[in-house]
Amino acid sequence: MTLNEHLARHRQWFNSTSLLELFDSDPQRATRFTFETCGLRADLSKNHVTDETLQLLAKWAEEKRLPAAIERLFAGEIVNPSENRPAWHPRLRNLSLDETRRTLAQMENFISAIRAGQWLGGSGQRITDIVTIGIGGSDLGPRLVVDALAPYRLPGLDLHFVANLDSVECEGVLRDLNPESTLIIVSSKSFSTRETMANAERAARWLSANGISELKQHFVAVTANPAKAADANIPFGEIFNFHEGVGGRFSLWSSIGLPIALALGIDAFRELLSGAASMDVHFRQAPLQTNLPVLLALIGAWYTNFWDTRSRAVIPYVHGLRYLPDYLRQLEMESNGKSITVDNRPVEHQTCGVVWGSSGTMGQHSFFQLLHQGTSLIPVEFISVLGGVARDCEGYLEMIANCLSQSRILMRGKNLAEVKAEMREQGFSADEIKSLAPQKVMPGNRPSTTIILDELSPRHLGALLALCEHRVYVLSILWEINAFDQWGVEYGKKLSAKVFDILEGRSQLQELDSSTLNLIRLYQQQT
Ligand code: F6P
Numbered sequence: 001m002t003l004n005e006h007l008a009r010h011r012q013w014f015n016s017t018s019l020l021e022l023f024d025s026d027p028q029r030a031t032r033f034t035f036e037t038c039g040l041r042a043d044l045s046k047n048h049v050t051d052e053t054l055q056l057l058a059k060w061a062e063e064k065r066l067p068a069a070i071e072r073l074f075a076g077e078i079v080n081p082s083e084n085r086p087a088w089h090p091r092l093r094n095l096s097l098d099e100t101r102r103t104l105a106q107m108e109n110f111i112s113a114i115r116a117g118q119w120l121g122g123s124g125q126r127i128t129d130i131v132t133i134g135i136g137g138s139d140l141g142p143r144l145v146v147d148a149l150a151p152y153r154l155p156g157l158d159l160h161f162v163a164n165l166d167s168v169e170c171e172g173v174l175r176d177l178n179p180e181s182t183l184i185i186v187s188s189k190s191f192s193t194r195e196t197m198a199n200a201e202r203a204a205r206w207l208s209a210n211g212i213s214e215l216k217q218h219f220v221a222v223t224a225n226p227a228k229a230a231d232a233n234i235p236f237g238e239i240f241n242f243h244e245g246v247g248g249r250f251s252l253w254s255s256i257g258l259p260i261a262l263a264l265g266i267d268a269f270r271e272l273l274s275g276a277a278s279m280d281v282h283f284r285q286a287p288l289q290t291n292l293p294v295l296l297a298l299i300g301a302w303y304t305n306f307w308d309t310r311s312r313a314v315i316p317y318v319h320g321l322r323y324l325p326d327y328l329r330q331l332e333m334e335s336n337g338k339s340i341t342v343d344n345r346p347v348e349h350q351t352c353g354v355v356w357g358s359s360g361t362m363g364q365h366s367f368f369q370l371l372h373q374g375t376s377l378i379p380v381e382f383i384s385v386l387g388g389v390a391r392d393c394e395g396y397l398e399m400i401a402n403c404l405s406q407s408r409i410l411m412r413g414k415n416l417a418e419v420k421a422e423m424r425e426q427g428f429s430a431d432e433i434k435s436l437a438p439q440k441v442m443p444g445n446r447p448s449t450t451i452i453l454d455e456l457s458p459r460h461l462g463a464l465l466a467l468c469e470h471r472v473y474v475l476s477i478l479w480e481i482n483a484f485d486q487w488g489v490e491y492g493k494k495l496s497a498k499v500f501d502i503l504e505g506r507s508q509l510q511e512l513d514s515s516t517l518n519l520i521r522l523y524q525q526q527t
Pocket of ligand 1: 135136137138187188189190191192193196248249334486489
C-alpha cells in the first residue's frame with residue numbers, strides 16, 4: 001500500500017470517530033497535541049488527527065525530503081527555479097550577515113535623521129507624516145505590523161498607507177496631511193507596478209500643487225531595482241535597496257519594512273527580526289514531529305488533500321491582528337495557488353485553497369453561522385494573545401471567552417437530544433420543540449487550531465509571521481510546486497494596459513470576446 005493509500009484509508013477511520021470521542025478517550029489529548037516554541041503555542045488537539053495521523057503525515061514530509069528542502073532554503077540555493085532565484089527572506093533576519101547589517105545601518109541613519117529633524121521637508125519643516133505607497137507584499141506586511149504593534153509606536157510620526165489604483169484612496173490620505181511635513185516612501189520591488197507608480201505621481205502632483213519644489217526632501221524609494229528608481233521622473237532623496245531574491249510577499253524584513261522601523265524605532269524592528277530568526281532556528285532544528293511550521297503545514301495538507309476542504313478561515317481574536325488574514329491571503333494564495341509542479345507536470349491533487357477571515361468577534365456576526373451549520377467543512381485558525389499590553393485592554397478576557405467558546409462549539413456541537421432537553425428546560429411546548437429543534441442542532445466535529453502568542457510584541461509577531469512563511473514553504477514541498485513565483489498575475493497586468501488604451505481611445509477594439517467588447521463599449525458610451 002502506498003503512503004497515499006494509507007492516508008486515504010486512515011481518513012476513512014475518522015468517519016466513525018468524532019473529535020468529541022477522541023477527547024473522551026484521551027484526557028491528555030489537549031496536552032499531547034499542544035506545541036510550544038518561540039513564545040507561541042499551538043493547540044492542535046481540536047483537529048482530526050491522532051498519533052498515527054501525525055506519523056503518516058511525517059512520512060509524507062520525509063518522502064518529499066523536507067529536511068533537505070529546508071536546508072536548501074537556508075543555504076540560499078535556487079528554490080525558485082522558474083526565476084532562477086533563491087528565497088532570501090531568512091537571510092534578512094540573520095543579523096550576523098554584513099548585507100543585513102548594512103541595510104539596518106542605512107535604515108537607522110535615515111530614521112535618526114528624520115526623527116532628529118536633520119532631514120527636513122523642502123520648506124524647512126520637520127517630517128511629521130509618512131505615507132507609504134506600495135501594493136501586495138510592498139504594503140501588506142508593513143501595514144499589518146505597524147498596526148499590530150501600535151502600542152510600541154514612538155511619538156512624533158504618523159504612518160499612512162496607500163495601495164489602490166483608485167485615486168480616491170490616495171486623495172483621501174493626502175487630503176488631511178500637511179505637504180510641507182509629509183514624506184512619501186515609494187515601495188516597489190520591481191519599481192514598475194502600475195498602481196504604485198500612479199500613486200507616486202499623484203503624490204508628486206499633490207506636493208508640487210502645494211508649492212513644494214524640493215521633491216527630493218519628500219520622497220525616498222525602496223526597491224530591488226535601484227537603477228529604475230534613480231531613472232524615475234521623481235527625484236528620491238534616498239534609495240533603499242534589497243536583493244532580488246527576496247520575494248515581495250516575504251519582504252517586510254528587508255528595507256520594505258522601513259515604515260515599521262520609522263513607526264517603532266530600529267530597536268523594535270530588530271526585535272521583530274529576532275523573533276523571526278528564533279522561528280528560523282526552530283524550523284531548521286526541530287524534529288518533524290514537533291516542528292510547528294511543519295505540523296501546521298501537514299495538517300493543512302491533510303485537510304486539503306484527504307478531507308477535500310477548499311478554504312481555511314483565520315480569525316484573530318485581538319484587534320491588532322485584524323490585517324493578518326489579508327497578509328496571509330497573499331502570502332499563501334500567491335505562493336501556493338499553483339497547478340503546475342516545479343518540473344512542469346500538472347498537479348494531481350488540490351493545492352492551496354482560499355485563505356480568508358476577519359477579526360473575532362465580528363466574524364460571529366457575519367460568517368460563523370456558515371462555519372457552525374453550513375454544508376462546508378472549513379478548518380478554522382484562531383489567533384489570540386495570552387498577556388502583555390493586550391491584556392490591559394478592557395474587553396480582552398471577554399474576547400478570549402468568545403474565542404475559546406467558538407472553537408469548543410465547532411468541535412463539540414450540540415445534538416438533537418441536547419437541543420430538545422434545553423428547549424424543554426426553557427419551557428418550549430412539545431409542538432414548538434418538534435418544529436424548531438432540528439434547526440438548532442449544531443453538527444460540531446468541525447476542526448480548529450488555536451495559536452496563542454505569549455504577547456503581541458515585535459518579537460512574538462516576528463516569530464508568528466516567520467511561522468506562516470515556513471508553513472507556506474513546507475506545503476510547496478509537499479505539493480512539489482514553486483512557492484516563490486507568481487506568473488499567474490503577469491497576464492492581467494499586460495491585458496489591463498491594452499484595455500485601458502482601448503477605453504481611452506488610444507487604440508482600436510481588438511479581437512476580444514463579445515462580453516468584454518460589450519462592456520468596453522458601455523464605458524466608451526459614457527465618456
Ligand atoms: O501581485 C504581483 C506582485 O508582483 C506581488 O508579488 C508583489 O508583492 C506586488 O505585485 C507588488 O510588486 P512590487 O513590489 O514589485 O511593486
